[in-house]
Amino acid sequence: MAIEWITGRTVSxxxxxxxxxxxxxxxxxVESAVHNWARLTLVQCPDCRSAFYDDLTPARYxxxxxxGPFKFHVEQGAxxxxxxxxxxxLRSERVRRYLEVGCGFGYSLDFARFAFGWQVRGIxxxxxxxxxxxxxxxxxxxTYLTRDTDFGGTTFDLILCSELIEHVxxxxxxxxxxxxxxxxxxxxxxxxxxxxxxxxxxxxxxxLNIVAPGCHLILFSKASLEHVLKANGFGxxxxxxxxxxxxxxxSRRAYPVLHAPVVDRALYRRYLAQRSATMSVETPVGLGFTxxxxxxxxxxGDFSASQPAFDRLRAAYSPTYGIDLMAPESIVFTPEASHDxxxxxxxxxxxxxxxxxxxxxxxxxxxxxxxxxLHTSEPRRGxxxxxxxxxxxxAPMTARRRIxxxxxxxxxxxxxxxxxx
Ligand SMILES: [Zn+2]
Numbered sequence: 001m002a003i004e005w006i007t008g009r010t011v012s013x014x015x016x017x018x019x020x021x022x023x024x025x026x027x028x029x030v031e032s033a034v035h036n037w038a039r040l041t042l043v044q045c046p047d048c049r050s051a052f053y054d055d056l057t058p059a060r061y062x063x064x065x066x067x068g069p070f071k072f073h074v075e076q077g078a079x080x081x082x083x084x085x086x087x088x089x090l091r092s093e094r095v096r097r098y099l100e101v102g103c104g105f106g107y108s109l110d111f112a113r114f115a116f117g118w119q120v121r122g123i124x125x126x127x128x129x130x131x132x133x134x135x136x137x138x139x140x141x142x143t144y145l146t147r148d149t150d151f152g153g154t155t156f157d158l159i160l161c162s163e164l165i166e167h168v169x170x171x172x173x174x175x176x177x178x179x180x181x182x183x184x185x186x187x188x189x190x191x192x193x194x195x196x197x198x199x200x201x202x203x204x205x206x207x208l209n210i211v212a213p214g215c216h217l218i219l220f221s222k223a224s225l226e227h228v229l230k231a232n233g234f235g236x237x238x239x240x241x242x243x244x245x246x247x248x249x250x251s252r253r254a255y256p257v258l259h260a261p262v263v264d265r266a267l268y269r270r271y272l273a274q275r276s277a278t279m280s281v282e283t284p285v286g287l288g289f290t291x292x293x294x295x296x297x298x299x300x301g302d303f304s305a306s307q308p309a310f311d312r313l314r315a316a317y318s319p320t321y322g323i324d325l326m327a328p329e330s331i332v333f334t335p336e337a338s339h340d341x342x343x344x345x346x347x348x349x350x351x352x353x354x355x356x357x358x359x360x361x362x363x364x365x366x367x368x369x370x371x372x373x374l375h376t377s378e379p380r381r382g383x384x385x386x387x388x389x390x391x392x393x394x395a396p397m398t399a400r401r402r403i404x405x406x407x408x409x410x411x412x413x414x415x416x417x418x419x420x421x
Pocket of ligand 1: 015017045048
């Protein structure tokens with residue numbers, strides 16, 4: 001999925017954000033997994049600085065049912081704590097009814113119900129959302145939010161659109177419906193990639209997550225996000241700009257916010273502990289919760305609390321993958337004959353390198369067993385990753401996966417470190 005940077009070319013397209021007609025500078029072209037690897041062109045509006053593709057056809061998220069990307073998401077890929085950050089910008093006692101549009105698996109809904117006691121609902125047509133509805137027992141409507149969506153007259157005190165508005169061809173339509181179901185004194189909070197990061201200097205991993213061809217349609221600048229929110233009846237708009245992301249809170253009335261939200265790590269850890277204790281660690285979802293709990297304990301330096309989580313991981317890894325986490329030097333990666341990502345996922349746990357890394361940190365910083373710490377980072381000699389990486393060329397999540405390709409000739413562990421978030 002190579003990006004080709006283009007200079008000195010313009011095309012005439014109307015801006016879907018500010019409606020400005022006239023020439024738009026072409027920034028790049030890139031292949032789209034969703035469009036059968038056709039090349040899409042990304043242009044930028046000189047007036048509002050939004051970037052948008054020449055084809056604004058949205059992906060049909062309801063049609064994708066790949067098991068490999070889902071397993072990766074719940075075991076390793078989903079940055080659950082990062083998803084929660086927008087919630088900590090607001091005062092939780094102001095919220096009773098909470099809606100997340102495009103909620104995916106529903107991590108933020110599940111956390112908010114546990115941590116704040118909010119009444120939570122989600123809306124999302126994807127199979128990932130269907131899995132979350134079942135696994136986490138969440139109230140998720142399996143459809144898109146449209147003018148016809150009926151919540152039975154309910155309005156919500158808080159609506160979250162996390163990494164959603166960039167997937168939508170008509171942001172005015174989305175925001176009109178959101179405003180209709182938002183309580184008069186409620187707030188919309190949203191996150192979206194920052195169009196200012198579309199530059200050759202941005203690292204390829206970050207850039208791919210931002211341009212996400214075929215999935216993302218419109219990328220906002222700080223100014224264009226403020227514009228589209230105000231133009232849709234949100235009189236109070238605050239946008240925070242980060243190198244790769246924009247966060248916003250929009251409301252009809254003045255709404256108190258924290259300018260530098262901090263995720264309550266202790267509360268997050270209690271949530272993970274509760275989920276780890278109640279879900280089977282032999283399922284990808286349960287394995288993902290227990291891995292995140294283990295990681296959280298190690299990062300907090302609470303090694304005694306990390307041990308039971310590690311023991312649960314070890315108990316699951318042995319029968320499922322034939323791996324003894326206490327003997328990492330014996331782990332052998334067998335080259336894959338197939339490049340089928342779903343098949344790869346059946347045979348491997350995506351958080352293995354993360355588990356070994358944090359186990360190594362424990363051995364080094366807690367027990368001072370440096371030989372053992374080294375064993376978690378030394379592959380068995382003579383083994384190598386497949387010469388080509390496992391690659392799913394079937395689903396739009398391909399573009400959103402956080403997997404980097406191992407470099408030819410690199411050691412397995414070095415290569416697999418790119419999986420750790
Ligand atoms: Zn514009």
